[in-house]
Amino acid sequence: MTNLDQKFIENPLFLKWIFHEDPSLAQYWEDYLREHPEEKSQIQELKQRLLELQFSNDTLSYAEKAELGNLIVNRLDRDLKRTKRVLVLRSFMKYAAVAIVFAAIGGLIVYLNTGNNTYYQQFAEQIIQVPASGSGPVLITSNGQNVDLKKSNSNIDYSQNGTIVLNNDSVIPSFKDEPNVMNQLIIPYGNQSRLVLSDNTVVWLNAGSRLVYPSRFEDKTREVLLFGEAFFEVSKDEKKPFIVKTSDLQIKVLGTQFNISAYTEDKVIQTVLKEGSVSIRNNNSGLFERDLVLKPNQMASFNRISKDTKVYEVDVNYYTLWTKGLLSFDEIDFTRIVKKVERFYNISIGFSEPNLGTTRISGKLDLKQKREEVLEYLEKVSLTTIEKVNDHQYMVKK
Known part of the structure; x- marks a missing residue:
């Protein structure tokens, strides 16, 4: 240096x-x-x-x-x-x-940009020690305990008192005098997890994502902080709205099903509504600016650079099938599909020529199959060759 x-x-x-x-x-x-x-x-x-x-x-x-x-x-x-x-x-x-x-890095920047907020203070003040890369999902409990979940597809269930059940087996007890500070679930690339929060809200976290949340919801709102992509089935509670915060947006709901993709490296944040209703607010909105309200089968696409939001009618399945290990796409840029495959298999795929990535392709991938089988299918639908460079790197060629 x-x-x-x-x-x-x-x-x-x-x-x-x-x-x-x-x-x-x-x-x-x-x-x-x-x-x-x-x-x-x-x-x-x-x-x-x-x-x-x-x-x-x-x-x-x-x-x-x-x-x-x-x-x-x-x-x-x-x-x-x-x-x-x-x-x-x-x-x-x-x-x-x-x-x-x-x-x-994303967490630090979010905190600095959101002002003096108790929720973020609790998150930022935790000392986090995460096991080395190569392991499975990592759960950091409210008492600072690090739990390597080992399985690439893990299940974590919280009871109303904060007790945690991991993969329907081991139990982490809750203590009444334990402060209700933030928990964190970290999903490295190549992994996914299903999380049930203490209010019975179900969250599916995709590869390369992190969710910060309390072990119990004791405030007037139920707030979580998301980096990456997650699908939410929010339990209904009219007295306690559920709020998902990202680096640029906050999405407020009462009870609904929706998907958010807010990876730090992506220029666009996508919110897709399956059922119910959600309102979306830019973190930098003025006092009198109205929230954007989505209806089922709509997607709000927020551009981080221009700060513009556009709403589209969509087929929700294209944005939610990943929770079942499937990836469906219709006339989508090859580069966007490649990015999702990279995250799921924890690999890197480059293009020998940039224009190869702009090809629009359609199809459905079964990500539960072996990596090589998925890449062979991508070769067919993209009319390209995907050459293996080493165990973690591939190159797309004509």
Whole structure:
């Protein structure tokens, strides 16, 4: 880590430019690079290294990620001290698994952008120690216990008093004097999990996702924080609305079924409603701006860059079949399907020519099949060849 690297990491405009696309900042850094051409290659290299913190790969070593993470945390520590907020984050960055560092960085940025909120404070103040990558889903309980769920498809059930049953077998008891702080369920790439919350809401979490939630819902609202993709079957409680918060949006419901895809690296957040009704609010909305209300079989697509939201009539099955290990698509860009396959199998698929990814394809994948069988099917529907580079990397060619 050079002095120049440290100089940029300690610049809040630099970090915001990398993790939150902003046209005005993009112009600022374009001008800066034009005026300082001697720094261009190092800035581009540092930007790439920081972006790789968000993905599950082995491009950076654990030591490199820890060093970058600690520099970011040091910067945040100084900013937070100025606003008299205290966060215990160092251990978080020190022990976070390589496979889920993207969620850690996302969590930090969400907290800083949402202001002084008790819910996020509880989340941020937890010291998190996650087992090394390569394991199954990880549950971090309210008392700080780390539980490696081992199975790639796990079941976690919470009772009303906060007792946890794992995979219909082992039990983690709840204690009455235990504070009701945040739990976290972390799903590395190549895994999925089903979670039943204490109010009987059922959540299916897709690969590369994380959900932060209380062991018991004791406030006037039932709030959870999502990174990645999840399908919710919300139990009805008119006195306690259920709210899903993401980095940019919050979705409020009473009792309904819907899917949210809000991966940190995606430019678009998609909310698809199957049953009931949901209202969607941008975290940066003004006081008098109205919430967007969805009807069944509608999808709200929020663009993180333009901040625009568009509503479409859709076939809900295309967005929810992943909960059954299926992936259905109709005239969808090949790159979008590839991204979903990458997450499910924890692999990397590149394109020898960028235009190959723009091909629109249709079909249905059974993700319960072996990886090679799924890739062979993709070759047929895309009229391409998918060559194996190594155990985790593939290349799409004509």
